[in-house]
Amino acid sequence: MSQTRNGTNSGNESRFHGNGASNGNGSHGDHGSSPIPRSPLFKKCDTFDKAEALRRVGMYPYFRMIESAQDTEVTIDGRRMIMLGSNSYMGLTNDPRVKEAAKAAVERYGSGCAGSRFLNGTLDIHVQLEEEIADYLGKEAAIVFTTGYQANLGVISALTGREDNVFIDRTDHASIVDGARLGFGRVHKFLHNDVSDLDRMLGNSNSRGKLVVVDGIYSMEGDIANLPEIVKVARRHEAAILVDDAHAIGVLGNQGRGTADHFNLTDEVEVIAGTFSKSLASIGGYVGADKSIIDFLRHHARSLIFSASMAPACVAATQKALQIIKEEPERREKLWANTEFLRTGLQSLGFDTGESETPIIPVVVGDSERCFLIWRALHEAGVFVNPVVAPATPANRALIRFSVMATHTTEQITEALEIIEKSMKSLGAMPATA
Numbered sequence: 001m002s003q004t005r006n007g008t009n010s011g012n013e014s015r016f017h018g019n020g021a022s023n024g025n026g027s028h029g030d031h032g033s034s035p036i037p038r039s040p041l042f043k044k045c046d047t048f049d050k051a052e053a054l055r056r057v058g059m060y061p062y063f064r065m066i067e068s069a070q071d072t073e074v075t076i077d078g079r080r081m082i083m084l085g086s087n088s089y090m091g092l093t094n095d096p097r098v099k100e101a102a103k104a105a106v107e108r109y110g111s112g113c114a115g116s117r118f119l120n121g122t123l124d125i126h127v128q129l130e131e132e133i134a135d136y137l138g139k140e141a142a143i144v145f146t147t148g149y150q151a152n153l154g155v156i157s158a159l160t161g162r163e164d165n166v167f168i169d170r171t172d173h174a175s176i177v178d179g180a181r182l183g184f185g186r187v188h189k190f191l192h193n194d195v196s197d198l199d200r201m202l203g204n205s206n207s208r209g210k211l212v213v214v215d216g217i218y219s220m221e222g223d224i225a226n227l228p229e230i231v232k233v234a235r236r237h238e239a240a241i242l243v244d245d246a247h248a249i250g251v252l253g254n255q256g257r258g259t260a261d262h263f264n265l266t267d268e269v270e271v272i273a274g275t276f277s278k279s280l281a282s283i284g285g286y287v288g289a290d291k292s293i294i295d296f297l298r299h300h301a302r303s304l305i306f307s308a309s310m311a312p313a314c315v316a317a318t319q320k321a322l323q324i325i326k327e328e329p330e331r332r333e334k335l336w337a338n339t340e341f342l343r344t345g346l347q348s349l350g351f352d353t354g355e356s357e358t359p360i361i362p363v364v365v366g367d368s369e370r371c372f373l374i375w376r377a378l379h380e381a382g383v384f385v386n387p388v389v390a391p392a393t394p395a396n397r398a399l400i401r402f403s404v405m406a407t408h409t410t411e412q413i414t415e416a417l418e419i420i421e422k423s424m425k426s427l428g429a430m431p432a433t434a
């Protein structure tokens with residue numbers, strides 16, 4: 001309904017309320033008498049029923065509404081649940097110091113930056129954070145993006161032109177796959193953490209520039225990239241290396257500096273990317289490298305230039321979380337103790353935890369239906385975990401993804417293990433060996 005300047009109706013309701021009158025342009029407004037033809041474009045939407053089929057049988061595990069902070073326990077439907085499905089590995093998303101820093105940034109800088117880093121959206125705290133991140137990673141320079149997804153899109157697509165090839169691990173994160181697709185370079189996928197397959201592919205390539213991209217810690221199975229061997233192979237073929245440390249920052253290496261630091265290979269890995277959305281308790285992404293690479297990205301990474309910058313609260317929360325991570329090594333020690341406790345607990349119940357060496361612990365259950373059944377039993381019993389099915393895993397390797405936080409208490413993990421055992425027994429899903 002349109003309004004005149006003095007706020008009264010302009011008297012043209014009939015255009016919208018179904019008496020068949022035309023709205024003047026012949027196509028919109030009167031849906032009753034002349035529905036717009038359904039475009040074939042929407043056929044896939046109209047026939048998509050996988051989600052609804054799961055909802056019908058109470059096994060839809062996505063978009064669960066959490067009514068509390070992302071912490072070791074959360075509230076869902078008014079019910080307490082033990083959170084074993086969060087990426088807040090250092091347990092800082094609800095830390096009062098981090099929240100205070102975010103509040104103070106809102107007071108000083110407002111709620112957003114209303115523009116991209118390139119034009120009006122660079123604050124002094126963005127630049128400070130870049131200096132802090134570069135120093136932390138042991139790189140000359142860094143640049144921060146609004147999300148980790150955008151960091152990968154920006155860095156990979158900007159670095160790889162038509163004459164270049166990108167070599168990605170088959171189980172690399174979707175943002176790496178998308179970044180590689182967005183660039184003009186040819187993309188090769190090597191078998192997961194299989195250095196001889198990578199070696200073979202690099203050997204077969206006669207492209208000008210070669211970029212190998214791996215996750216530091218793999219997000220679904222919790223295994224660590226075989227960086228020492230990857231570096232050797234990459235050097236042999238004059239390939240550059242980009243490590244996405246989304247899950248490793250704060251977790252691996254001295255003071256949580258990540259996978260390259262963990263293997264003492266910081267100088268061998270030209271580019272390190274990652275996110276602030278996990279251990280760093282915020283939202284944002286980063287890339288660290290030498291000055292010329294970072295300056296190039298500043299002027300060529302489209303996901304940086306054409307998207308609004310990190311909100312002030314997110315920048316300040318990240319800075320505070322980073323400070324805490326550096327100053328409180330006991331947090332990381334507790335994270336690793338909790339990791340060990342949960343993994344050995346699950347293993348002693350007979351579960352297959354794959355190759356996990358980190359706070360991401362998969363329980364491999366096989367087919368997706370079984371996975372959703374187990375997920376539902378755990379959800380109903382008060383344990384929050386994430387089911388992972390194909391294509392995020394190979395077919396018949398569906399898994400329940402557990403993840404641990406530094407702030408979990410031993411009592412919480414013990415309680416979760418008891419619930420898991422009881423639920424699996426009542427479902428008849430205990431492994432044969434147990």
Ligand SMILES: Cc1ncc(COP(=O)(O)O)c(C=O)c1O
Pocket residue numbers: 147148149150152173175215219244246247274275276277283284285
């Ligand atoms: C390995 C990896 N890279 C990148 C990202 C994207 O990070 P963000 O959540 O900041 O977009 C994720 C997030 O799930 C991830 O797991």
